[in-house]
Amino acid sequence: MSYRFALAGNPNSGKTTLFNNLTGNNAHVGNWPGVTVERREGKCKKSTENIVIIDLPGIYSLSPYTPEEIVARDFLTNDKPDVIINIVDATNIERNLYLTTQLLELGIPTIIALNMMDEVELRGDRIDVVNLEKQLGVPVVPITASKNQGIEELLNRALSFDKDHPLTTKNALENTKICDTIQEISELLAAGGYTNTLYYAIKLIERDEQIKDTLKLNPSLNLSIDKAIARAEHQSGEEIEMLIADLRYQYITEAISEHVQKGKTAGELTFSDKVDKIVTHRILGLPIFFLIMYLVFEIAVGTIGAWIVDPFGAFLTETLPEVVTNFLIWAGASDAIQSLVVGGVLTGVGNVLSFLPQIVLLFLCLSILEDVGYMARVAFVMDRIFRYFGLSGKAFVPLLMGYGCSVPAIMATRTLEDVKSRRLAITVMPFMSCSAKLPVYAVFAGAFFTAHQGLVMFTLYSLGILIAMLSCLLLNKTVLRGDAAPFVMELPPYRIPTLKATTTHTWEKAKGYVVKVGTILLSMTVVIWFLQSFNFSLQLVDNSSESIFGSIGSAIAPIFAWNGFGFIKGTTIAHWQIGAALLTGLIAKEAVVSTLGILYINDGGEQLTSALSTALQAHFTPLAAFSAIVFVLLYAPCVAAIATAKKELNSWKWTLFTVAYQCGAAWLISMIIYQVGYWLGIGLV
Structure with missing residues (x-):
C-alpha cells in the first residue's frame, strides 16, 4: 500500500x-x-x-x-x-x-x-x-x-492515523455566534449534492469568490446562501470575514493560554530583537547591508578567492592543456583534432571553470547569510526604498535569488501579489548579476584591475541594483503605473546555520554550475571552434576574422563604437571577437569567457601561447573593459531565463519588451560610462 x-x-x-x-x-x-x-x-x-x-x-x-x-x-x-x-x-x-x-x-x-x-x-x-x-x-x-x-x-x-485514531478533530468555529449559519449553509450544500460541506460553507461565508466559481452553485442555492450570510452579518454587526478571523484567534488564544507557558524571559528583548535594533535601523540598516556585501565580494573574489583561483586556474589553463597537447602529439592526432580538443574544449571550458572557487565562495557566503536569517532583515530595510520605486520589500526575495540564477528567481516572482509587481521584478531581474556573469567580471578585473578586484565586483553588483531601481521608477511612472502592494513579511529569529544545510545549498549551486559548463558550454565550445575555424563556404581558414564567426562579429561590433569596445584598442579595426562573444552570451553568460578564450588564444601569431588576460589587455583599454563588463551586467539574460519570463508573464508582448528594454539599458549605460570616462581622461591606456 x-x-x-x-x-x-x-x-x-x-x-x-x-x-x-x-x-x-x-x-x-x-x-x-x-x-x-x-x-x-x-x-x-x-x-x-x-x-x-x-x-x-x-x-x-x-x-x-x-x-x-x-x-x-x-x-x-x-x-x-x-x-x-x-x-x-x-x-x-x-x-x-x-x-x-x-x-x-x-x-x-x-x-x-x-x-x-x-x-x-x-x-x-x-x-x-x-x-x-x-x-x-x-x-x-x-x-x-x-x-x-x-x-x-x-x-x-x-x-497509524486512520487505523487507530481516538481523537475527534475540533472546529475552531464551533459554539460561536456564526456556528448556526455554518450549519445552515452546510445543510444547503449537502442537499445540493456537495461533499466536504463544512469547509465550503466557511469559505462561502468568507466570500471566497474562487470557491464559489469552483462549486458552480445554481441560482437558487446561491441566493439562499447569500441570504444566510447577510442575516449573520446583520446579527453580528461586523464584516463577516473579520468576524471569522477574530473567532479563530480567540480559539487559538484560549488554547495557548491553557497549554503554553512562557519562560522567565517572556516580555524581555530576545537576542534577535537586540540585533534587529541595529541591522534594521532606519539610518544604519542600509550602510550595514552594503558593508556586509562588500566583505562578501572581498572574501569571494578579492582575497581568499584570488588566492585559491590562481593555482586552480593555472592548472586548468596551462598545465592541463600542455599535458593533453603532448599526449595528442604522441598519439599522432591531426592538427585539426589538436585545435579542437586543446584550443576549443580545454581553452573554452577551462577558462570558465577556473573561476569555480570564487563562485563556490560567493554561494557559501550568501547561503550563510540566508540561513542565519539576515536576508529577511534586508527585505525589511529595502521596503522603504523599494516602495519609492514602485515595489514592495517582498520583491527583494526573488531579486536576491537572481544573484544565483535568473530562472528560479523569475519563477519566485509568483510570491508577489499583483501582476504589476511581477512584471516590474521580471523586467529588472537581469540587472541582479547572476553567477554565470561572475567569470566575465573576474577575467576582466584580473586583467585590468588586479589590485581592486573586490571593489570592482562590489561596484558592478551595486550598479546593477541602482539601475534596477531607476528602471522601476521609470516604468512605474510610465507603462506600469500603480502603487506597490502592501508589504507583510515575517522576521524569523536568528539561527546558527547547520553545516549540512549550508554545505548542501552551496554544493547544489556549485554542482549546477559545473553541470552547465559540462553540458551546454562544452557543446558550445565545439560550435564556437567550428564557427571560428571555417568560413561560409565551409573551408578551413588560417585567420579567424575570415571565419563565419568573424563575419558575424564584424557586423555586430560597430554597434559598440560609442561604448569603447566596438573597435580594437588604438585601431579602427572592428573588434569582432567581443561582438561574437556577446552573441553567445545569450545562450549562457559563461560562454562570453569561453568564446573570448577560444577566439583570442587561437587567433594565430603570438596569441597562440598568450594568456587570456594578456590578450584582453591587447584589445581593450581599462575604460573600454569596464564598459564591456557593464554591458554584460545589464543586457538580456540567457535564453532559458527569457523562456521562463515568457511563461511567467504569459505574454510575448511583455517578454519582447523586457528583452528590448534590458539590451537598450545596457547599451545606454555602458555608452554613458565610456563617454564620460573618455572626456575625463580616465583609463585611456
Whole structure:
C-alpha cells in the first residue's frame, strides 16, 4: 500500500527542512519566505512503507492571494493527500495555528508537527503537548527537524492515523455566534449534492469568490446562501470575514493560554530583537547591508578567492592543456583534432571553470547569510526604498535569488501579489548579476584591475541594483503605473546555520554550475571552434576574422563604437571577437569567457601561447573593459531565463519588451560610462 503525505505550514516553520530530512532530497532550505514556490515530491527514506512526501509552498492561510497559496489549496482540496502533516513553529505557535484551524476544516486526516522544540527549551517555554492534542482533536508530535528529533514518532503516528485514531478533530468555529449559519449553509450544500460541506460553507461565508466559481452553485442555492450570510452579518454587526478571523484567534488564544507557558524571559528583548535594533535601523540598516556585501565580494573574489583561483586556474589553463597537447602529439592526432580538443574544449571550458572557487565562495557566503536569517532583515530595510520605486520589500526575495540564477528567481516572482509587481521584478531581474556573469567580471578585473578586484565586483553588483531601481521608477511612472502592494513579511529569529544545510545549498549551486559548463558550454565550445575555424563556404581558414564567426562579429561590433569596445584598442579595426562573444552570451553568460578564450588564444601569431588576460589587455583599454563588463551586467539574460519570463508573464508582448528594454539599458549605460570616462581622461591606456 502506498501513502501520500502533504507537508503544509507557514514560511520559516522548517517545512522544507523536514522534507529534506524525510526524503534525503537536496532541496534548498532558506531562512526567509518564498523559497518554495511549487510543490515538490520525494520518496520517504525514513520508512519501509511506500510513502510519497509532497512539499507544498509555505502559506499563512487557505484564503489565497498569491499563486503559491493557490498551488497549496488546490492540491489539498482537489488531490486530497492521505495525511496532512502540518508543521508548526513551536516558538511562534499562536501565529502558526491560524493555518492549522483552517486545515482541520478540510476533512483530511491531519497531524501537527511542533517543530523547533529545541529552541522552545532554550527559551524556557513549556508546551503541554498531551492536552494541546486533546484541545485540537488531532495528534501533536514535538520534533526538531534540523536535528532529526521526533521524526520516527511523527511517521509512525501518521501511518497509524486512520487505523487507530481516538481523537475527534475540533472546529475552531464551533459554539460561536456564526456556528448556526455554518450549519445552515452546510445543510444547503449537502442537499445540493456537495461533499466536504463544512469547509465550503466557511469559505462561502468568507466570500471566497474562487470557491464559489469552483462549486458552480445554481441560482437558487446561491441566493439562499447569500441570504444566510447577510442575516449573520446583520446579527453580528461586523464584516463577516473579520468576524471569522477574530473567532479563530480567540480559539487559538484560549488554547495557548491553557497549554503554553512562557519562560522567565517572556516580555524581555530576545537576542534577535537586540540585533534587529541595529541591522534594521532606519539610518544604519542600509550602510550595514552594503558593508556586509562588500566583505562578501572581498572574501569571494578579492582575497581568499584570488588566492585559491590562481593555482586552480593555472592548472586548468596551462598545465592541463600542455599535458593533453603532448599526449595528442604522441598519439599522432591531426592538427585539426589538436585545435579542437586543446584550443576549443580545454581553452573554452577551462577558462570558465577556473573561476569555480570564487563562485563556490560567493554561494557559501550568501547561503550563510540566508540561513542565519539576515536576508529577511534586508527585505525589511529595502521596503522603504523599494516602495519609492514602485515595489514592495517582498520583491527583494526573488531579486536576491537572481544573484544565483535568473530562472528560479523569475519563477519566485509568483510570491508577489499583483501582476504589476511581477512584471516590474521580471523586467529588472537581469540587472541582479547572476553567477554565470561572475567569470566575465573576474577575467576582466584580473586583467585590468588586479589590485581592486573586490571593489570592482562590489561596484558592478551595486550598479546593477541602482539601475534596477531607476528602471522601476521609470516604468512605474510610465507603462506600469500603480502603487506597490502592501508589504507583510515575517522576521524569523536568528539561527546558527547547520553545516549540512549550508554545505548542501552551496554544493547544489556549485554542482549546477559545473553541470552547465559540462553540458551546454562544452557543446558550445565545439560550435564556437567550428564557427571560428571555417568560413561560409565551409573551408578551413588560417585567420579567424575570415571565419563565419568573424563575419558575424564584424557586423555586430560597430554597434559598440560609442561604448569603447566596438573597435580594437588604438585601431579602427572592428573588434569582432567581443561582438561574437556577446552573441553567445545569450545562450549562457559563461560562454562570453569561453568564446573570448577560444577566439583570442587561437587567433594565430603570438596569441597562440598568450594568456587570456594578456590578450584582453591587447584589445581593450581599462575604460573600454569596464564598459564591456557593464554591458554584460545589464543586457538580456540567457535564453532559458527569457523562456521562463515568457511563461511567467504569459505574454510575448511583455517578454519582447523586457528583452528590448534590458539590451537598450545596457547599451545606454555602458555608452554613458565610456563617454564620460573618455572626456575625463580616465583609463585611456
